[in-house]
Amino acid sequence: MPEKKSSIPRIPERRMSKSTAPKTNDLPEPLNSASYASSSARTPGPGAITTNQFTSFEAAVKLFHVRRFKEARDLFVQAVRGPERDVANRAQLHVAMCDRRLQQSTVLLGSAEDYYNYGVALINSRNLPEARIHLEKALEMSPAADHVHYALALAQALAGDLATAQQNLKRAIELEPRNRLIARQDADFAPLAHQPPFDALIYPEKKRW
Numbered sequence: 001m002p003e004k005k006s007s008i009p010r011i012p013e014r015r016m017s018k019s020t021a022p023k024t025n026d027l028p029e030p031l032n033s034a035s036y037a038s039s040s041a042r043t044p045g046p047g048a049i050t051t052n053q054f055t056s057f058e059a060a061v062k063l064f065h066v067r068r069f070k071e072a073r074d075l076f077v078q079a080v081r082g083p084e085r086d087v088a089n090r091a092q093l094h095v096a097m098c099d100r101r102l103q104q105s106t107v108l109l110g111s112a113e114d115y116y117n118y119g120v121a122l123i124n125s126r127n128l129p130e131a132r133i134h135l136e137k138a139l140e141m142s143p144a145a146d147h148v149h150y151a152l153a154l155a156q157a158l159a160g161d162l163a164t165a166q167q168n169l170k171r172a173i174e175l176e177p178r179n180r181l182i183a184r185q186d187a188d189f190a191p192l193a194h195q196p197p198f199d200a201l202i203y204p205e206k207k208r209w
Contacts, residue, residue: 053082073098112142128159146175166197
């Protein structure tokens with residue numbers, strides 16, 4: 001699976017020879033939301049409304065940076081409706097940026113590998129609900145792809161859906177027995193490897209008492 005950031009366990013490297021996420025045109029990233037605090041302080045509107053506007057903008061920026069564009073867009077729209085013009089204008093800019101990113105993602109994801117690669121990128125950023133959606137789509141398009149079953153099992157396990165994860169990991173091993181060894185060495189599965197229902201699947205040679 002692909003190389004990840006050093007703080008996140010690895011998915012086996014052999015899976016990620018292709019790009020891990022759809023290409024996008026270079027767009028300006030959101031500026032640090034803290035830079036708007038002083039602006040809000042200089043021209044305050046009604047206290048609670050101003051606070052809610054800035055809180056929405058700040059939360060949206062964080063979601064944008066982890067590529068959760070749909071959720072970020074909803075919060076940017078809330079910020080657009082607030083009384084602070086500077087924050088509202090910048091929020092409107094980011095609404096357009098979210099729209100463009102969402103459109104590009106939809107257009108560029110065409111094959112099972114596209115959905116798989118993007119799903120893995122979402123696992124890396126721990127956006128597990130979206131990762132599962134894209135990996136399930138990849139599996140619909142390529143139901144015999146062992147690496148897709150494996151990645152989907154990982155996303156499900158990290159999300160706490162252990163029973164379904166075990167089923168997909170089992171299928172991944174049936175399609176490619178080497179996936180059993182990969183799971184043993186995968187740090188993401190490490191906390192679960194010796195617990196039901198994964199222990200018998202990953203370590204079938206061990207005696208059960």
